[in-house]
Amino acid sequence: MRAGRTVVLTEAEHRMAPQRIDIHPDVRKAETPPACLYTDPAILDREKELVFARSWQYARADLPAEGPGLAPFTLLEGLIGEPLVLTRDETGTERVLSNVCTHRGALVARAASAAQGLVCGYHGRRFALDGAFRSAPEFQCAEHFPTHRDDLRALPLERLGPLRFTALLPRVSLAELLGDLAERLSAVRIERLVHDASRDRAFEFPANWALYVDNYLEGLHIPYVHPTLAARIEQKCYAIELFRHASLQVARARPGAPSFAGPGGVAAYYAWVFPNLMLNFYPWGLSLNLVEPRGVDRTRVRFETWVADAAAFEREGGQDLDRIEFEDEAVVADVQRGMRSRLFERGRYAPEREAALHHFHRMLAAALA
Numbered sequence: 001m002r003a004g005r006t007v008v009l010t011e012a013e014h015r016m017a018p019q020r021i022d023i024h025p026d027v028r029k030a031e032t033p034p035a036c037l038y039t040d041p042a043i044l045d046r047e048k049e050l051v052f053a054r055s056w057q058y059a060r061a062d063l064p065a066e067g068p069g070l071a072p073f074t075l076l077e078g079l080i081g082e083p084l085v086l087t088r089d090e091t092g093t094e095r096v097l098s099n100v101c102t103h104r105g106a107l108v109a110r111a112a113s114a115a116q117g118l119v120c121g122y123h124g125r126r127f128a129l130d131g132a133f134r135s136a137p138e139f140q141c142a143e144h145f146p147t148h149r150d151d152l153r154a155l156p157l158e159r160l161g162p163l164r165f166t167a168l169l170p171r172v173s174l175a176e177l178l179g180d181l182a183e184r185l186s187a188v189r190i191e192r193l194v195h196d197a198s199r200d201r202a203f204e205f206p207a208n209w210a211l212y213v214d215n216y217l218e219g220l221h222i223p224y225v226h227p228t229l230a231a232r233i234e235q236k237c238y239a240i241e242l243f244r245h246a247s248l249q250v251a252r253a254r255p256g257a258p259s260f261a262g263p264g265g266v267a268a269y270y271a272w273v274f275p276n277l278m279l280n281f282y283p284w285g286l287s288l289n290l291v292e293p294r295g296v297d298r299t300r301v302r303f304e305t306w307v308a309d310a311a312a313f314e315r316e317g318g319q320d321l322d323r324i325e326f327e328d329e330a331v332v333a334d335v336q337r338g339m340r341s342r343l344f345e346r347g348r349y350a351p352e353r354e355a356a357l358h359h360f361h362r363m364l365a366a367a368l369a
């Protein structure tokens with residue numbers, strides 16, 4: 001029997017973050033996170049340090065296609081905002097370096113170029129493409145100079161196929177982060193992907209970043225929110241696979257709908273990597289989504305299109321990806337309003353369909369603990 005009770009929280013009670021967010025390990029018994037996870041700026045501050053500053057992030061920078069060069073980029077603009085620069089030296093070695101000059105902190109690289117080195121535009125300090133200090137005007141009389149502290153700092157750079165990743169203070173290696181997911185994705189032949197920059201786009205909407213991830217991690221909403229998508233995929237065969245730091249949803253195609261070659265008739269692999277990366281593989285290629293928190297109730301999602309099969313992309317590519325995106329953004333913005341309700345505390349999981357969502361909440365709670 002259900003207990004009948006109405007709890008109306010005061011605003012202070014509603015906002016108050018518990019010391020610790022507990023998510024029961026058994027999805028059948030678990031409650032979803034308290035609403036403050038999505039509304040409390042103090043929790044976003046903790047996420048910034050404990051989740052994002054320690055995570056691997058997709059590193060997008062427009063390096064020249066080949067040969068030496070450099071391209072500045074910002075790690076998680078609007079949250080961490082770390083100025084970085086991707087470089088490639090004459091041997092072809094690529095690096096991620098700090099883009100902050102070791103003299104007095106000016107940003108060194110301003111635009112992508114085929115330059116053979118870095119020159120700070122403030123007082124002319126020079127660096128090699130591996131970050132090594134080269135020269136500095138008017139430092140002849142400086143003592144104990146230069147030292148390694150005058151080199152540009154380097155961050156790790158790892159790859160998944162053509163996709164580059166970097167991290168400030170990673171808790172685990174990229175290989176460990178991806179785990180068996182990388183092996184599981186062998187069917188999609190990531191190496192063949194080619195970025196079509198003309199299709200890059202970004203959307204911003206009024207909801208917490210984790211609500212957007214929540215929505216991505218369950219297909220339960222598809223028949224209600226995306227009727228056109230529901231017509232193409234076989235709902236009953238929507239499989240969920242959990243990995244230590246990632247999850248995979250596998251959608252089977254309805255008869256006659258586009259699918260990957262090979263057994264099983266897979267329409268799409270929806271891979272998610274903790275905390276904010278989504279890799280959506282279709283027979284034509286990859287739609288990459290990077291979720292960037294901009295505030296406790298503001299999120300930007302960057303979309304990139306990577307094409308594996310140009311003919312299939314012409315036929316099927318992204319026909320209604322924009323429509324699906326707007327449907328998702330509208331529903332998560334609605335949920336953000338729901339999270340501010342004084343009549344809502346926590347919900348429950350649909351055990352068979354929201355396992356990946358439960359998995360994400362367990363990982364987030366553990367990272368914040």
Ligand code: FES
Nearest residue numbers: 101103104120123
């Ligand atoms: S800040 Fe770069 S040379 Fe002075």
Ligand SMILES: [Fe+2]
Nearest residue numbers: 215225226328
């Ligand atoms: Fe959706």
